[in-house]
Amino acid sequence: MKKVILGQIDWGSFRLPRYLYLVLILVIGTLVARMVVYSPSQLIIISVGILIIFICLMRTWTALLLLLYLAPFYGFVRWTIGISPVQAMWKEAMVVLLTLGWAIHRFVFKKEKLASTPLNLPLSLFLGLAIIQLFRASNILQGLLGLRMLATYIPIYFIVANMTVSKKQIRSVIFILMIIGVVTASYGLWQASVGLEGLRSRGLAQIGSNLATMGYLRIFSTFAGPEYLGLFMVLMIILGVALWMSGLSRPRKRILLIAMAVMFAALVLTLVRLEWFMLGMGLVLLTTLVKKKKPFGLLLAGIIAALIIFPPYVQERATMTFGPMDVSFQDRMTTYFGWNIPNLLNNPLGVGLGGTSGRFVYERITGQETSSALIGGGGTESGYFNVALEMGIPGLILYLWLFIIIIRYGLRTFRTLSDPFLKYLAAGITTFVILIFFCQMFGPLMQTFPAGDLYFWFFVALLLKLKQIEKEEDSVSALKLVT
Numbered sequence: 001m002k003k004v005i006l007g008q009i010d011w012g013s014f015r016l017p018r019y020l021y022l023v024l025i026l027v028i029g030t031l032v033a034r035m036v037v038y039s040p041s042q043l044i045i046i047s048v049g050i051l052i053i054f055i056c057l058m059r060t061w062t063a064l065l066l067l068l069y070l071a072p073f074y075g076f077v078r079w080t081i082g083i084s085p086v087q088a089m090w091k092e093a094m095v096v097l098l099t100l101g102w103a104i105h106r107f108v109f110k111k112e113k114l115a116s117t118p119l120n121l122p123l124s125l126f127l128g129l130a131i132i133q134l135f136r137a138s139n140i141l142q143g144l145l146g147l148r149m150l151a152t153y154i155p156i157y158f159i160v161a162n163m164t165v166s167k168k169q170i171r172s173v174i175f176i177l178m179i180i181g182v183v184t185a186s187y188g189l190w191q192a193s194v195g196l197e198g199l200r201s202r203g204l205a206q207i208g209s210n211l212a213t214m215g216y217l218r219i220f221s222t223f224a225g226p227e228y229l230g231l232f233m234v235l236m237i238i239l240g241v242a243l244w245m246s247g248l249s250r251p252r253k254r255i256l257l258i259a260m261a262v263m264f265a266a267l268v269l270t271l272v273r274l275e276w277f278m279l280g281m282g283l284v285l286l287t288t289l290v291k292k293k294k295p296f297g298l299l300l301a302g303i304i305a306a307l308i309i310f311p312p313y314v315q316e317r318a319t320m321t322f323g324p325m326d327v328s329f330q331d332r333m334t335t336y337f338g339w340n341i342p343n344l345l346n347n348p349l350g351v352g353l354g355g356t357s358g359r360f361v362y363e364r365i366t367g368q369e370t371s372s373a374l375i376g377g378g379g380t381e382s383g384y385f386n387v388a389l390e391m392g393i394p395g396l397i398l399y400l401w402l403f404i405i406i407i408r409y410g411l412r413t414f415r416t417l418s419d420p421f422l423k424y425l426a427a428g429i430t431t432f433v434i435l436i437f438f439c440q441m442f443g444p445l446m447q448t449f450p451a452g453d454l455y456f457w458f459f460v461a462l463l464l465k466l467k468q469i470e471k472e473e474d475s476v477s478a479l480k481l482v483t
Contacts, residue, residue: 052090056097060105061163064156067094068458069176071450072184072232075224079206085365091454092152099155106162115162117464118405123158126398127151133391136352138370142362146354146390149361153453160461167422167473170462174239174425181236182259185266188221188229192269216313218271224449230275231451233267235432236260238282241295242428247420264302268310271317274442278435286431289414290424332381332442339376340385347374350392356380357444358390383440383447403437406430410463419473422466429463432456 056063071091078088106112114120130151137143191199196217199205209225210218218226240260244253267279283299306314320326354362356378359370372378380386388396410430417423436445436456445452 052094053097056094056101060098060102060159061169063094063098064159064458065173067091067098067454068173068450069180071454072180073222074449075207075220075228076222079208079224080204091449092148095152095155098159102159102162114158117161118409119157119161119402119460119464122398122402122405123154126395126402127154129391129395129398130353133350133353133395136350137354138352138359138372141366142354142358142370143352144354145361145365146352146356146358149358149447150353150387150390153457156454157457157461160458161464165462165465165469167419167469170425170469171421174243178236178240178256178259181232181263184221184223184229185233185263188219188266188269189262191219191221192217213271214313214317216271219266219269221266226270226272227275227443228448228451230267230270230272231278231445231448232455233263233270234275234279234282234435235451235455237263237267237279238286238432238435239425239428241283241286241298242290242424242431243421245290245292245294246424260298264305265310268306268314271314273317273321274439276318278439281438282431282435285434286427289411289427289431335376335379335381336385339374340380340382340389343374343376344385344388344393347389348393350388350390350395353390355390356386357447381443383444386444386447403433406433406460406463407437413463413466417466417470419470422470426463426466429459433460433463 052063052066055066074091077083130147134140134143134147137146191204194202196205196212199217205211207220207223207225210227211220211225212218219229220226221229223229223232237260240256240263244256244260248256264279267275279302280299283295287293287295287299306318322329351373355372355374357380359372359378362368363370374389378389380389384396384399387399391399407430410426410433414423414426414430417426433456436452439445446456447453
């Protein structure tokens with residue numbers, strides 16, 4: 001009897017082949033979609049969504065990879081093709097399906113316990129406090145939107161931390177993400193070549209935020225805005241540099257260097273100065289951590305290239321920083337000292353979830369204006385103040401505790417690993433976590449999809465598994481030598 005695996009559960013009573021179930025679900029889904037919408041593009045989107053749901057129920061790892069690989073194209077689908085607010089939550093729905101399938105399989109059918117990791121306790125406390133603050137929100141929908149922005153991708157950590165992951169699988173994931181990075185960066189460079197008016201004439205200038213500055217286009221590629229593209233480029237370049245030092249062959253190093261150069265050019269043309277700073281700081285941190293000068297040499301080469309190759313407005317954008325013409329810096333100072341600090345002093349226990357960024361999302365989705373007890377209405381320009389004002393000082397302490405644990409564990413893991421690939425991967429992930437830790441003061445980076453939330457928790461889970469992966473690889477190698 002042929003068995004079908006649904007959510008990794010053996011349902012032996014089903015006799016049809018898997019592909020027939022897939023066809024059946026697609027046919028039913030298409031019929032249902034026709035009763036709801038009539039646009040061909042909408043039908044395609046819904047059919048793809050049904051296919052993804054089916055894969056989530058069939059294979060947890062495959063569905064997780066789909067989520068990782070589709071994430072960079074979410075902004076393009078949302079803003080260019082056009083999807084409804086409900087359809088825009090496909091990624092959150094995937095996380096819910098993945099989590100439920102994994103939890104039922106592990107805890108109900110296999111009756112296994114949660115794997116012990118250093119983050120189990122602080123994450124549980126943080127999520128517990130978030131639930132309490134959910135009920136202190138102005139209204140439940142606004143609170144749920146705040147929870148969505150704060151904790152949607154934390155389950156990805158628990159899923160990956162409790163799965164068996166091999167070194168080969170990690171290599172494959174990073175390799176494909178690098179390809180996606182080059183593809184999205186190349187599309188961003190094409191955007192720079194046609195300019196803002198060229199994009200508008202093609203109907204491709206619709207994004208979520210910050211399309212232009214100083215009269216120049218800020219490229220955004222397939223993302224919801226230049227900040228989203230920029231942070232993804234930072235993550236990919238940091239990981240690329242780390243792997244570049246891990247003992248790759250010379251041809252592979254050359255290919256990787258070209259890929260990083262393309263992504264660096266895209267990062268520069270986003271005109272997002274915080275992420276420029278993050279990359280420079282990241283290369284310095286990586287140089288210090290691995291005690292090699294190659295990352296610092298790449299940083300110098302990048303600075304020289306920015307001065308010589310890129311248009312003059314790039315240098316103008318960089319040199320105006322902190323000067324009298326830097327309006328954004330002055331606005332941030334007003335926000336931090338005129339709004340955030342007084343708000344925190346007046347609300348040390350927080351105002352409930354959705355009180356900051358979630359409030360603006362709620363107004364955009366519902367079209368309803370809301371009132372806020374916070375000075376400035378809840379705009380903070382800071383990830384830490386978002387957490388502090390919504391979850392209070394106790395929530396901020398738990399949040400900082402999470403980062404400290406991850407960074408300490410990452411540094412210790414880097415020092416103890418011997419496998420070059422895993423060792424330098426640990427260095428790259430730890431460097432990115434440190435960057436988020438320091439730079440969150442200046443922006444809500446953990447709300448920057450996908451690098452700041454989805455990829456962050458995925459790679460943190462891998463970081464905490466690298467020792468185990470190395471031991472398993474050594475055991476396999478030893479067994480092969482014996483046989």
